[in-house]
Amino acid sequence: NSQVGGLAIAHNGNLVNANDLKHQLENQGSIFQTSSDTEVLAHLTRKSGYTKIKDRVKNALTMLKGAYAFLIMTEKKMIVALDPNGLRPLSLGRIGDAWVVASETCAFDIVGATFERDVEPGELLVINDEGIHSERFSLMTNRAMCSMEYIYFSRPDSNINGINVHTARKSLGKQLALEAPIEADVITGVPDSSISAAIGYAEQSGIPYELGLIKNRYVGRTFIKPSQSLREQGVKMKLSAVRGVVEGKRVVMVDDSIVRGTTSKRIVKMLRDAGATEVHVCISSPPMKNPCFYGIDTSTHEELIASSHSIEEIREIIGADTLTFLSSEGLVKAIGRPFEGETRGQCMACFTGKYPTEIFPDTVLPHEKVFS
Numbered sequence: 001n002s003q004v005g006g007l008a009i010a011h012n013g014n015l016v017n018a019n020d021l022k023h024q025l026e027n028q029g030s031i032f033q034t035s036s037d038t039e040v041l042a043h044l045t046r047k048s049g050y051t052k053i054k055d056r057v058k059n060a061l062t063m064l065k066g067a068y069a070f071l072i073m074t075e076k077k078m079i080v081a082l083d084p085n086g087l088r089p090l091s092l093g094r095i096g097d098a099w100v101v102a103s104e105t106c107a108f109d110i111v112g113a114t115f116e117r118d119v120e121p122g123e124l125l126v127i128n129d130e131g132i133h134s135e136r137f138s139l140m141t142n143r144a145m146c147s148m149e150y151i152y153f154s155r156p157d158s159n160i161n162g163i164n165v166h167t168a169r170k171s172l173g174k175q176l177a178l179e180a181p182i183e184a185d186v187i188t189g190v191p192d193s194s195i196s197a198a199i200g201y202a203e204q205s206g207i208p209y210e211l212g213l214i215k216n217r218y219v220g221r222t223f224i225k226p227s228q229s230l231r232e233q234g235v236k237m238k239l240s241a242v243r244g245v246v247e248g249k250r251v252v253m254v255d256d257s258i259v260r261g262t263t264s265k266r267i268v269k270m271l272r273d274a275g276a277t278e279v280h281v282c283i284s285s286p287p288m289k290n291p292c293f294y295g296i297d298t299s300t301h302e303e304l305i306a307s308s309h310s311i312e313e314i315r316e317i318i319g320a321d322t323l324t325f326l327s328s329e330g331l332v333k334a335i336g337r338p339f340e341g342e343t344r345g346q347c348m349a350c351f352t353g354k355y356p357t358e359i360f361p362d363t364v365l366p367h368e369k370v371f372s
Contacts, residue, residue, distance in 0.1 A: 002046045005053070005074060005075070006074065006075070007042055007045065007072060007073070007074060008072070008073040008074075009038055009041060009042060009070065009071070009072050009073075010070070010071040011037075011038040011041070011068060011069070011070055012068070012069040012088050012090075012103050012295065013066060013067035013068040013069055013083065013087065013088050013294060013295045014037060014066055014067055014068075014293060014294050014295040015037040015040060015064055015065065015066040015067075015068060016065050016066035016293050016294075016357060016358070016359055016360050017063075017064065017065040017066065017358075017360045018037035018040045018066075019360070020360050021040050021044065021063060021064075022040055025040070025043045025044070025047065028047065030043045030046075030047070040064075041057075041060055041061075041064065041070065041072075044059075044060035044063055044064075045057055045060045045072075048060055053074055053077070053079070054077075054079060054124070054126050057072055057079050057081070057124070058124055058135075058137045061081055061124070061137045061138070062137060062138065064083070065357050065358060065360075066083065066087075066293065066294060066357060067083055067085070067087035067088050067146070067294035067295050068081070068082075068083045068087075068088070069081075069082050069083070069088040069089070069090040069103060069119075070082075071101055076128055076129070077126055077127060077128035078099075078101075078126075078127040078128070079124065079125065079126055079127075080092075080101050080119060080124070080125040080127070081123070081124050081125070081137060082119045082120065082121055082122070082123055083121065083122070084121050084122040084138040084140055084141045084142065085121055085141070085142055085143065085144040085347070085356045085357060086120070086121030086141070086143050086144065086145055086345075087144055087145065087146050087294050087295075087347055087356070088103065088145075088146060088149070088294075088295065089103055089104060089118070089145065089149055089154065089158070089160045089161075090102075090103060090118065090119040091103075091104070091105050091108070091115060091116075091117070091118050091119065092115075092116045092117055092118070092119055092125070093105075093108040093113035093114055093115050093116055094113060094114050094116055095111065095112060095113045095114075099127045099132055100113045101119070101125075104154055104155055104158040105158045105159045105160075106155045106157045106158040109157065115159070118160075118161055118162075120141075121138075121141040121142075121143055122136055122137060122138035122139065122140070122141045123135075123136060123137075124136065124137045142356055143339055143345030144343075144345065144346065144347035144356035145160065145161065145337070145345055145346055145347060146294065146295075146296075146346075146347050147285070147331065147335075147346045147347060147348055147350075147351070148257075148285075148292075148296060148350070149165075150163070150165060150168045150169070150172075150335050151169070151172065151193075151256050151257060151284065151285045151331075152193045152256045152257060152285075153296075156169065156196055161337060161338065161339075161345075162338060163335065163336065163337065163338075165196075166196045168334070168335045168336075169193075169194075169196030169197045169200065169256075169284065170196050170197065170199055170200035170203070171200060171334040171335065171336065172197050172200065172284040172285070172326060172330075172331065172334045172335070173196065173197035173198060173199060173200025173201035173202075173203075173204070173254060173284055174200040174201065174203065174204040174334070175326060175330040175331075175333065175334040176197065176200075176201055176254070176282050176283075176284050176324070176326045176330070177200070177201045177204035177205040177282075178204060178330075179324070179326060179327060179330055180282050180324035181205065182205075182252050182280045182282070182322065182324075183250070184207055184249075184250040184251060184252045184278070184280060185207070185249040185250045185251070186207065186208060186209075186210045186212060186245065186246065186249045186250070186251055186252070187201050187202040187205070187207050187208065187209045187210070187251075187252045187254060188209070188210055188211065188212030188213055188245070188246070188251060188252070188253055188254070189209075189213070189253075189254045189255070190213055190239070190253065190254070190255040190256070190263070190267060191213060191214070191215035191239070192215060193256050194254050194255045194256045194284065197254050197256060197284035198254035201252065201254050201282065201284075205252075207252065210242075210245045210246075211242060211245060212241060212242050212245045212246045212251060212253075212271065213239050213240070213241055213242065213253075213267065213270075213271075214239065214240045214241075214242060215238060215239055216237055216238055216239070216240070239266075239267060239270065240270070241267075241270045241271050241273070241274035241276075242274070243274040243275055246271055246274050246275060246276040247274060247275030247276070248275055248277060249275075249276055249277065250276070250277055250278040250280070251271055251276045251278065251279050251280065252280045252281075252282055253267060253268070253271065253279055253280065253281050253282070253320075254282050254283075254284060255267075255281065255282075255283055255284070256283070256284050256285060257283060257284075257285045257288055258283055258287070258288065258305060258306065258314065258318075259288060259303070259304060259305070260303055260304070260305055261305040261314060261317055261318055264281060264318040264320075265317065265318040265319060268281065268318050268319045268320050269319060272319070278321045279319075279320050279321055280320065280321050280322045280323075280324075281315075281318065281320040281322070281323045281324070282323075282324045283323075283324065283325045283326060284326050285325065285326055285331060285351070286325050286326060286327060286328045286331060286351040287306035287311065287314075287325050287351065288304055288306055288307075288350050288351060289301075289304060289306045289307045289350070289351065289353065290304070290307070290349055290350050290351070290352070290353040291303070291304065291350070292349065292350050293355070293359055294347070294349075296350070305317070311323055311324075311325065328348060328351055328352060331346075331348075331351075332344055332346060332348075
């Protein structure tokens with residue numbers, strides 16, 4: 001709330017220059033109530049010299065760097081914006097005469113909305129009783145959709161830039177089978193995000209897919225647990241091996257990524273304890289060697305096992321018979337985004353270290369955010 005009216009802001013992403021802007025705003029008299037980077041946009045909007053809220057927001061957005069999909073609401077209008085790189089997915093839909101916006105298209109299916117189109121990088125939408133108006137707040141766009149949305153984050157029933165996530169993951173699995181053919185008896189995937197890739201690997205290799213791992217659906221994602229001991233405990237509670245499927249078998253375990261190695265090590269041991277004679281680990285993404293500054297909770301080199309260990313060293317740590325990662329070229333080819341360029345408009349920074357934006361020295365990392 002402020003003298004110029006109230007704002008409600010929803011934000012998916014992470015601003016890499018939030019700390020820098022916060023220092024500038026505090027020097028100008030702004031008082032921050034939280035340590036959330038989202039609050040920076042509220043203060044920039046409040047400080048803007050423009051009269052109309054659309055122009056105030058537009059001016060504020062030009063100062064932000066990083067990944068952001070914003071929905072800003074006032075009493076009379078809704079303003080939607082996506083960063084110039086389009087690092088996070090954002091889609092527009094309709095329910096009758098009403099417009100709706102979501103980070104994933106699967107949300108439209110749940111509420112009975114119809115998908116209209118993706119919000120474009122650098123685009124600003126203003127939605128009110130008069131309808132919808134689109135304009136640009138940035139003409140300098142460089143598409144860089146987060147690869148991990150396809151690999152891990154988004155739901156399989158979502159579409160990103162016209163590509164179904166389940167289909168993309170199956171293609172990743174097929175490409176992985178081409179790059180890493182293995183003699184085995186059964187393919188299994190780590191539920192839930194790796195199931196599609198495992199099915200693709202099985203289809204390409206001709207080795208049957210089986211439900212070798214069962215997930216306890218009441219346990220959340222383990223890689224975002226706050227401590228190593230809790231992550232290990234979470235893996236124990238999260239998964240169980242199906243002895244009747246893997247006992248006496250050579251097993252290919254397909255997973256979407258290895259971050260710290262905690263989950264992979266536990267699962268390999270679990271499969272061996274259930275009687276698997278061999279465990280071959282195939283990862284449907286390249287080694288994650290670099291931190292993400294755009295909203296994923298892998299924010300330091302120390303947290304990433306591939307940052308300081310070779311593939312062979314990782315194999316020994318997790319206890320697998322073999323370990324294979326998908327190549328960067330294979331990743332881009334398999335997803336097949338409809339854009340030009342070497343990466344076809346994907347952000348590959350966590351694999352290659354090539355960041356699509358400037359990274360500020362005092363960037364507040366996603367895991368350092370504290371909300372109040």
